[in-house]
Amino acid sequence: MNVTEYIASGILESYVMGAVSDQERREVDCLSSIYPEIKQELEQLSASLENYALLHSIEPPPQLKASLLQKLTFEEQEDRPEPIVRPMPVEPTSRPTFQVTWIAAAAVGLLLLTFSFFLVSRLNNEQQTVSSLQSTNSSLQTELRQLRDRQQRDEQVLALLRQPGTRTLELRGNEKAPNGDILLYWNPQNQQVAVEVRSLPSLQPDQQYQLWSLVNGKPIDAGVFDGGNAAPYLQRLNRPIGQADAFAITVEKRGGSPTPTLSTLLAMTPVGS
Incomplete structure (x- = not known):
């Protein structure tokens, strides 16, 4: 059996998300107990999915349930009793008066x-x-x-x-961007970088945010991206980054700068081990 092809088929992702049939589930359980590579991949996928769920968990507002119930509850119209009309007693006469x-x-x-x-x-x-x-x-x-x-x-x-090897880093804004919040997805193996802008203010039309990779104290251009509500949710950067001791974000002119403007530094986080 080709274990690499089986892992790349996508069935392990479906298994982690609970989107497989009973037969496929039994097959994955059996193969994971036989092949350590499959078991390790399952553990990595489960850990990544759990990490992503924790980062994106949002408590619903407490008044949401009451609001929906109030909107979806319709009281039945009470039956209004018809008035009872009783004829007035009259003395019998030969003809109506x-x-x-x-x-x-x-x-x-x-x-x-x-x-x-x-x-x-x-x-x-x-x-x-x-x-x-x-x-x-x-x-x-x-x-x-x-x-x-x-x-x-x-x-x-x-x-x-x-993707095997993908790491997730969170960059928090400094005093110049106290509400800044960015998730960074970096894969040292394929050298791909993507950013998820959770909260960053909009810039002037001639400005962009620029990501920097710091290696031995030297900044390396990792690509530019946009912020604000109009920016795409997930932005893939076009610079290959294979090494990084830390990542930083500055505000530069549109299209990027060859060197970072330290006075506009908004966020920095070390990569760690």
């Missing part, structure tokens, strides 16, 4: 007025229900689009994490 005719007409008019009020009230309630449903549907559509965007972003990040 004017008083009896007037009372009968008033009773019919009252019944029609009550029924009309019921219809108007019911129509208003139905219109409010339709409006509430439309608002709820719009909110659910927005949440669905957000979930689809998040799923697409997660798939892009997972494609990086399942």
Whole structure:
């Protein structure tokens, strides 16, 4: 059996994500107990997926559940009892009198007025229900689009994490960018670098953020990227980086600079062991 081809087939990623059949699951369990390379790859994938989930975990706001339940709960319209109309006792006569005719007409008019009020009230309630449903549907559509965007972003990040040797580093902004937050994905084996901008302010049109790799104190251009809400979620940089003692971010002119501008240094983090 070619273990390398089996690992590259993608079945181990599907196994970690729980997207395999029972037969495929038994097959992976069996092969992982036979081949140490497969078992090691499974452990690396599980650790990467767990690390990614911890980095992206977001507590939902406590009022979200109550808000959804309130939107999706519709009280049933209570049945309004029809008024009971009892005929007025009249003395038996040989023919209807004017008083009896007037009372009968008033009773019919009252019944029609009550029924009309019921219809108007019911129509208003139905219109409010339709409006509430439309608002709820719009909110659910927005949440669905957000979930689809998040799923697409997660798939892009997972494609990086399942590459053997990929490392994840977090760069926090200094006093010049206190809210800065960037995730760096670096693979020393294939020398690929990508950044996930979680929080960085927008720059002037003629400026860009530039990533630097520090090797023995010497800065090496690792590529430029954009920040702000309009920036892509995951940006792959076009500079091969095989070695790094640390990574740093500065603000430079659009297109990058051959040397870093230390006065615009926003973040730095060591690579570690």
